Amino acid sequence: MGGIVVVFDFDKTIIDCDSDNWVVDELGATDLFNELLPTMPWNTPMDTMMKELRSQGRTIEDIAECLKRAPLHPRIISAIKAAHALGCQLNIVSDANTFFIETILEDHGLREYFSEIHTNPSFIDKEGPLRILPYHEKFTTHPHGCGDLCAPNMCKGTPTERIRTLALKEGKKRFIYLGDGKGDFYPSSKLGEGDFVMPRKNFPV
Numbered sequence: 255m256g257g258i259v260v261v262f263d264f265d266k267t268i269i270d271c272d273s274d275n276w277v278v279d280e281l282g283a284t285d286l287f288n289e290l291l292p293t294m295p296w297n298t299p300m301d302t303m304m305k306e307l308r309s310q311g312r313t314i315e316d317i318a319e320c321l322k323r324a325p326l327h328p329r330i331i332s333a334i335k336a337a338h339a340l341g342c343q344l345n346i347v348s349d350a351n352t353f354f355i356e357t358i359l360e361d362h363g364l365r366e367y368f369s370e371i372h373t374n375p376s377f378i379d380k381e382g383p384l385r386i387l388p389y390h391e392k393f394t395t396h397p398h399g400c401g402d403l404c405a406p407n408m409c410k411g412t413p414t415e416r417i418r419t420l421a422l423k424e425g426k427k428r429f430i431y432l433g434d435g436k437g438d439f440y441p442s443s444k445l446g447e448g449d450f451v452m453p454r455k456n457f458p459v
Contacts, residue, residue: 257427260337261414261441264348264355264373266434267454268334270325273354274300280320281307292374297374297407301386302352316383321357331362338367343426345369345417349437351376351386372413386438403440414441418449433459 264357265272274296278287283303289301309315338344344367348355353376359365376386388407400409418429434454442451442459453459 255282257425258337258340258342258430259345259417259421259426259428260342260430260432261345261347261417263410263433264346264350266457267432268326268330269328269358273321273324273350273358276324276398277317277320277354279311280305280323281316283307283310295406296349297386297388297405304384304386308381314378314382314384317353318357319358321354322361324358326358326362331364332365334367343369345422346371346373347410347413347417347441348373349389349405349410350374353378353384353386370413370417372417373407390414400440404437408437410437410441413446415444417443418446435459 256269262268265274278284283306286306287299287303290302293299304317309361346355346368351374352371355371355373356365359368372389374386374389376384379385390407390409390412400411404410414431421429427448429445429449430436430452431445431450432452432454433442434457436458438453438459442453445451
């Protein structure tokens with residue numbers, strides 16, 4: 255099994271919700287978020303929402319505690335640990351952000367099982383709010399040649415292709431991609447003969 259590389263999406267794949275929506279809903283900011291969504295790409299209103307939550311007195315600890323309540327099925331935890339124990343190299347490619355993903359993984363003792371996490375970068379601003387930036391530093395509408403298949407702030411095909419290319423150079427024999435959403439179709443198209451896609455049943459991908 256040591257020759258297998260596995261790439262997981264995160265939202266609705268590892269956890270059973272969308273982490274962005276989970277935080278916004280749990281902290282009572284759904285209405286404002288829904289007002290902002292039609293006006294800008296998803297990644298941008300999430301950054302705006304973090305500043306708004308801070309202005310309402312919400313702390314980074316509040317966000318972390320909220321994330322720790324996000325649903326993660328025990329069988330997913332078992333599957334991740336089993337795959338790692340068998341020698342699989344595990345990675346995450348997600349349109350969430352580093353703080354959300356790492357907070358949840360660390361709370362469940364899973365961070366150490368993943369070699370790489372490719373997602374939108376985030377950091378805690380000196381004034382207090384969590385800031386969420388786009389994966390691609392400079393982005394316009396669909397800058398990666400993938401049309402409507404990817405979010406403008408992150409083409410999941412880019413890191414997936416890089417992980418797979420490196421894996422092949424290292425002699426890895428098989429590549430598996432797990433995902434649920436529309437944004438997981440394009441990275442799936444980067445796979446080759448002998449690779450596998452595991453789409454979540456009854457979801458958009």
